[in-house]
Amino acid sequence: xxxxxxxxxxxxxxxxxxxxxxxxxxxxxxxxxxxxxxxxxxxxxxxxxxxxxxxxxxxxxxxxxxxxxxxxxxxxxxxxxxxxxxxxxxxxxxxxxxxxxxxxxxxxxxxxxxxxxxxxxxxxxxxxxxxxxxxxxxxxxxxxxxxxxxxxxxxxxxxxxxxxxxxxxxxxxxxxxxxxxxxxxxxxxxxxxxxxxxxxxxxxxxxxxxxxxxxxxxxxxxxxxxxxxxxxxxxxxxxxxxxxxxxxxxxxxxxxxxxxxxxxxxxxxxxxxxxxxxxxxxxxxxxxxxxxxxxxxxxxxxxxxxxxxxxxxxxxxxxxxxxxxxxxxxxxxxxxxxxxxxxxxxxxxxxxxxxxxxxxxxxxxxxxxxxxxxxxxxxxxxxxxxxxxxxxxxxxxxxxxxxxxxxxxxxxxxxxxxxxxxxxxxxxxxxxxxxxxxxxxxxxxxxxxxxxxxxxxxxxxxxxxxxxxxxxxxxxxxxxxxxxxxxxxxxxxxxxxxxxxxxxxxxxxxxxxxxxxxxxxxxxxxxxxxxxxxxxxxxxxxxxxxxxxxxxxxxxxxxxxxxxxxxxxxxxxxxxxxxxxxxxxxxxxxxxxxxxxxxxxxxxxxxxxxxxxxxxxxxxxxxxxxxxxxxxxxxxxxxxxxxxxxxxxxxxxxxxxxxxxxxxxxxxxxxxxxxxxxxxxxxxxxxxxxxxxxxxxxxxxxxxxxxxxxxxxxxxxxxxxxxxxxxxxxxxxxxxxxxxxxxxxxxxxxxxxxxxxxxxxxxxxxxxxxxxxxxxxxxxxxxxxxxxxxxxxxxxxxxxxxxxxxxxxxxxxxxxxxxxxxxxxxxxxxx
Amino acid sequence: xxxxxxxxxxxxxxxxxxxxxxxxxxxxxxxxxxxxxxxxxxxxxxxxxxxxxxxxxxxxxxxxxxxxxxxxxxxxxxxxxxxxxxxxxxxxxxxxxxxxxxxxxxxxxx
Numbered sequence: 001x002x003x004x005x006x007x008x009x010x011x012x013x014x015x016x017x018x019x020x021x022x023x024x025x026x027x028x029x030x031x032x033x034x035x036x037x038x039x040x041x042x043x044x045x046x047x048x049x050x051x052x053x054x055x056x057x058x059x060x061x062x063x064x065x066x067x068x069x070x071x072x073x074x075x076x077x078x079x080x081x082x083x084x085x086x087x088x089x090x091x092x093x094x095x096x097x098x099x100x101x102x103x104x105x106x107x108x109x110x111x112x113x114x115x116x117x118x119x120x121x122x123x124x125x126x127x128x129x130x131x132x133x134x135x136x137x138x139x140x141x142x143x144x145x146x147x148x149x150x151x152x153x154x155x156x157x158x159x160x161x162x163x164x165x166x167x168x169x170x171x172x173x174x175x176x177x178x179x180x181x182x183x184x185x186x187x188x189x190x191x192x193x194x195x196x197x198x199x200x201x202x203x204x205x206x207x208x209x210x211x212x213x214x215x216x217x218x219x220x221x222x223x224x225x226x227x228x229x230x231x232x233x234x235x236x237x238x239x240x241x242x243x244x245x246x247x248x249x250x251x252x253x254x255x256x257x258x259x260x261x262x263x264x265x266x267x268x269x270x271x272x273x274x275x276x277x278x279x280x281x282x283x284x285x286x287x288x289x290x291x292x293x294x295x296x297x298x299x300x301x302x303x304x305x306x307x308x309x310x311x312x313x314x315x316x317x318x319x320x321x322x323x324x325x326x327x328x329x330x331x332x333x334x335x336x337x338x339x340x341x342x343x344x345x346x347x348x349x350x351x352x353x354x355x356x357x358x359x360x361x362x363x364x365x366x367x368x369x370x371x372x373x374x375x376x377x378x379x380x381x382x383x384x385x386x387x388x389x390x391x392x393x394x395x396x397x398x399x400x401x402x403x404x405x406x407x408x409x410x411x412x413x414x415x416x417x418x419x420x421x422x423x424x425x426x427x428x429x430x431x432x433x434x435x436x437x438x439x440x441x442x443x444x445x446x447x448x449x450x451x452x453x454x455x456x457x458x459x460x461x462x463x464x465x466x467x468x469x470x471x472x473x474x475x476x477x478x479x480x481x482x483x484x485x486x487x488x489x490x491x492x493x494x495x496x497x498x499x500x501x502x503x504x505x506x507x508x509x510x511x512x513x514x515x516x517x518x519x520x521x522x523x524x525x526x527x528x529x530x531x532x533x534x535x536x537x538x539x540x541x542x543x544x545x546x547x548x549x550x551x552x553x554x555x556x557x558x559x560x561x562x563x564x565x566x567x568x569x570x571x572x573x574x575x576x577x578x579x580x581x582x583x584x585x586x587x588x589x590x591x592x593x594x595x596x597x598x599x600x601x602x603x604x605x606x607x608x609x610x611x612x613x614x615x616x617x618x619x620x621x622x623x624x625x626x627x628x629x630x631x632x633x634x635x636x637x638x639x640x641x642x643x644x645x646x647x648x649x650x651x652x653x654x655x656x657x658x659x660x661x662x663x664x665x666x667x668x669x670x671x672x673x674x675x676x677x678x679x680x681x682x683x684x685x686x687x688x689x690x691x692x693x694x695x696x697x698x699x700x701x702x703x704x705x706x707x708x709x710x711x712x713x714x715x716x717x718x719x720x721x722x723x724x725x726x727x728x729x730x731x732x733x734x735x736x737x738x739x740x741x742x743x744x745x746x747x748x749x750x751x752x753x754x755x756x757x758x759x760x761x762x763x764x765x766x767x768x769x770x771x772x773x774x775x776x777x778x779x780x781x782x783x784x785x786x787x788x789x790x791x792x793x794x795x796x797x798x799x800x801x802x803x804x805x806x807x808x809x810x811x812x813x814x815x816x817x818x819x820x821x822x823x824x825x826x827x828x829x830x831x
Numbered sequence: 832x833x834x835x836x837x838x839x840x841x842x843x844x845x846x847x848x849x850x851x852x853x854x855x856x857x858x859x860x861x862x863x864x865x866x867x868x869x870x871x872x873x874x875x876x877x878x879x880x881x882x883x884x885x886x887x888x889x890x891x892x893x894x895x896x897x898x899x900x901x902x903x904x905x906x907x908x909x910x911x912x913x914x915x916x917x918x919x920x921x922x923x924x925x926x927x928x929x930x931x932x933x934x935x936x937x938x939x940x941x
Contacts, residue, residue, distance in 0.1 A: 540886040563886070567885065570884070579880070579881045818849075823851050825853040825932070
C-alpha cells in the first residue's frame with residue numbers, strides 16, 4: 001500500500017544531513033532487531049549511506065523478545081521500541097513501514113515495492129526474518145487461530161478477558177510465554193505439546209518436569225505427548241482443538257507457537273542461493289556480491305539462527321562488510337539463560353550427551369533445583385540448570401575454555417563457592433517433608449509427631465515405637481523413621497544399613513513406596529527429581545519397580561511405560577534363550593473348547609511353531625514364535641475369541657481349577673465356576689510379582705490350591721481361603737486367611753488380599769515373602785476383620801482394573817509395524 | 832563413509848530400540864530418553880540375547896536375558912562382566928537416522 005511521504009522522509013534531503021561525498025544507496029528489507037543493530041553499527045562507523053528501510057510490519061524496530069512482558073502487562077510497547085521515529089529521522093533513514101518489496105532485479109540493481117515504485121540500490125540487505133510455522137491442521141485458517149510473532153498477535157491475546165479459554169500448541173519458549181502471559185490475565189490456558197516434556201530443545205526431561213510443575217502451579221493445564229488432530233469452528237471462528245485421543249479442548253483463541261522458518265521466498269524469487277535459509281558466507285554476503293543477508297532468514301555453514309546473540313554478531317559483520325572493512329562471522333558456542341514465567345533456566349552446549357559422555361547430577365527436591373553437567377574426557381560439554389542458575393556462567397566459562405575438571409570433579413556441581421565442600425545429603429528428601437506428612441500409615445503417625453517425640457527423648461527405634469506407635473505395625477516405614485532419627489539427631493544417631501533399591505538411590509523399596517504415596521509423585525521424572533535420583537532415568541533395576549509403584553498407586557493419573565518393563569511384559573510374550581518367544585492364550589479356569597483348540601492348532605501350523613506344550617497352569621504354550629510374527633499370531637487367536645494369558649507378566653497368571661460339583665462325585669461347590677469368575681475379575685492386573693490362584697472343589701485338593709498365592713478350597717459349608725503359598729524356589733503351604741459362606745465373599749476376600757499386596761509389597765516380592773514381612777495378622781486385620789476396608793480395597797482394585805482389564809494382544813495387533821525391523825539392508829544389498 | 836537413511840527417530844520408542852537387518856547381521860538401533868540414537872550389535876556376547884529387547888537407561892542398555900549392561904558409546908560391558916559389542920557410526924539429521932553402510936557390510940550404493 002502506498003504511503004504518503006512523512007515529514008521525516010523529507011528531512012533526509014536537507015543539506016546538513018548529507019556529506020559531500022558520493023552517497024551510496026542502501027536498501028534494507030526488514031526492520032527487525034538484526035537490521036536495527038546493523039544500522040547502528042553503520043552510523044557509528046560514520047560512513048554515509050542513503051538508506052531506505054522496508055518493513056512489512058507497520059512500525060520500526062522493537063525488541064521482539066520483550067513481547068512477553070507486554071503480553072503479561074509488565075511493559076508497554078513504547079518501552080520495548082529500540083529505534084523510534086526520532087532515531088530514524090536523526091539518521092535520515094527513509095522508512096517505508098507497512099510496505100513490502102515484491103521483486104528484486106539483480107541485473108538492474110533495483111527493487112520493486114508493492115505500490116509499484118522501483119528503487120535503485122548499490123547494496124541490498126535481506127533481513128526478512130522468519131515466519132511462524134502454522135501446522136496445516138484442518139481448521140487452521142479459522143478466525144481466532146493465530147501465531148505468536150508480532151505486536152498484532154500479542155494484542156490479540158491481550159484482548160482475551162478473564163475466564164475466556166485459550167489453547168497454545170507448542171511447549172517451547174514462545175508457547176510457554178504466551179501461555180503464562182495469558183494466564184496472568186486470568187485466561188484459562190491449556191498448553192498442548194507434542195513431545196514428552198516441555199522445551200525439549202533447551203531442557204532435558206528432569207528440568208522439563210520441574211518447569212511443567214511450576215506452570216501447573218500457576219493454573220496452566222499442560223498436556224505433553226499430545227497430538228493435535230483438528231481445529232473445529234463455529235460460524236468461521238475457532239471453537240475447540242481436538243486431540244487424536246479424542247480429547248476436546250474448547251477455546252476462544254488458539255495460538256500456534258511451534259517454531260519458525262526462515263523467510264526465504266523473496267530470496268528464492270531473486271535467484272539467490274537458498275537452502276533452509278538464504279546462504280551467506282563469513283562476510284554475510286549472499287551468492288550475489290551486492291546483496292547481503294542477516295538475521296533469522298540466513299543459513300551460515302549449515303546453521304540457522306533464532307537467538308539474538310548471533311544475530312547481533314551478524315549485524316556487526318554486515319555493517320563492516322558494507323563499510324569495506326574486514327570482518328568475519330564466527331558461530332559461537334552459546335548459552336541460553338531464560339526466565340520462563342518466573343522460573344530460572346540455563347542450558348548450554350550439548351546436554352544430550354553423546355559418545356563417551358557421563359553425567360554429574362545434583363537435585364535438591366526441597367528447593368526444586370536441578371543441575372546437570374555433561375562431561376566428556378574430563379571437560380564440561382553441556383550444562384542444564386533449573387531453579388538455581390547462579391553458577392551457570394561459571395560452568396559455561398569452564399566449558400568454553402575446555403578446562404580440565406578432573407581435580408575438582410567431586411565438588412564441581414556445587415559451583416565455585418563450594419570447591420572442597422561436603423557431599424550431597426541423602427536425607428534431604430525426608431528432611432524436606434512437611435510436618436503433616438504421614439510416615440506410618442498403619443497408625444496414622446505424621447512426621448511432626450515423630451520429630452516431637454525424638455526431641456522429647458525417644459532417641460531410638462524401640463522407644464519411638466513405644467511412644468508414637470510409628471513403625472510398630474507392618475514395619476515398612478521403619479527406614480523412614482530411622483531417617484527421621486538421623487535428620488533430627490544428626491551424628492548422634494547411627495542408622496542400621498538398609499538395602500537400597502539399586503545404585504541410583506539411597507532409598508529402600510519400602511521408603512520409595514511410602515514417599516511416592518506421601519509426596520503424591522505421579523510420574524517418573526517426579527520420582528527422579530523429588531527423591532534425588534543420581535541417574536538421568538534410572539536403570540534396569542529401579543525403573544520397572546518405579547513403573548509398577550506408580551501405576552499401582554496412581555492407576556488413573558499415571559500411564560504405564562512399556563519401556564520401563566522387562567522384555568516379556570513389553571512384548572506380551574516370554575522370550576526364550578534363542579530370542580524367539582512363547583505364546584500362551586488364556587483359558588479361563590482351564591476350560592477350553594474345540595473352536596479354541598482348532599485355532600491353536602491352525603496357529604501352530606501357520607507360524608511353524610516347533611513346540612506345543614501343556615503348561616502347569618492348565619493351558620497351552622506355543623514355543624518358538626518369531627518376534628515379528630507375534631502380532632499376527634495374536635490376531636489369529638483373537639479372532640477365535642482368545643486373549644493373552646499373561647504368562648509373561650508380573651501380574652495375574654492363571655486360576656487353576658478342578659471340575660468341581662458339575663462332574664466330580666466328591667465336589668462340594670462349583671470350583672470351576674468360581675475359578676472362571678476369579679480369573680475374569682483379576683486378569684490384566686499388574687502385581688509386585690506373578691500371582692497364581694487355584695480353586696479346588698473339595699479338600700482332596702486336585703487343583704493344588706495350597707501352594708498358590710491365593711488358594712480356595714471348597715467345603716460343604718462354603719469356601720476356605722488361604723494365602724501365601726509357594727512351589728518354586730521355596731516350597732510353602734498357604735496360611736488360612738478366612739472361611740466364608742458365599743462365593744461373593746470368597747471373590748471379595750481374594751481381590752482385597754491381592755489389592756493389599758499390590759499397594760504394599762516390594763516389587764519382585766512374591767505374596768508369601770510379603771506376608772512373612774508384614775505378618776498374617778496384619779493382613780487379616782485389613783481384609784478379614786475390617787469389612788469397610790475390604791470393600792475399599794476392592795473398589796480401588798476395580799478402579800485400577802477399569803484401565804488394565806483389557807487384552808494387550810488386541811491392542812498390539814494394530815501396532816504390527818513396531819515388531820518388524822526398522823529397515824532391512826540385506827534386501828537392498830541383494831538388488 | 833556412505834550414509835544410509837534407515838528411518839526416522841520417532842520410529843523407535845523413547846528409551847527403546849528397533850532391529851536393523853544388515854549383511855553383517857542384526858544391528859540394534861537405540862533411542863535414549865534424550866533423543867540420541869546409537870547403533871550396536873543386537874547380540875549379547877554372553878549368551879546371544881537380543882539387546883534390542885533390553886531396557887535402555889541413560890546411554891546404556893541391559894541385556895534381557897541375564898542383565899549384562901553395555902555402554903552404547905563404547906560397546907563395553909559394564910561392572911563385573913567382561914565383553915564387548917560392535918558399535919556402528921550413526922548420524923541424526925533433522926530426525927532421520929543415517930547409518931554408515933560400509934560398517935555394516937553394505938556394498939556402496941549404485
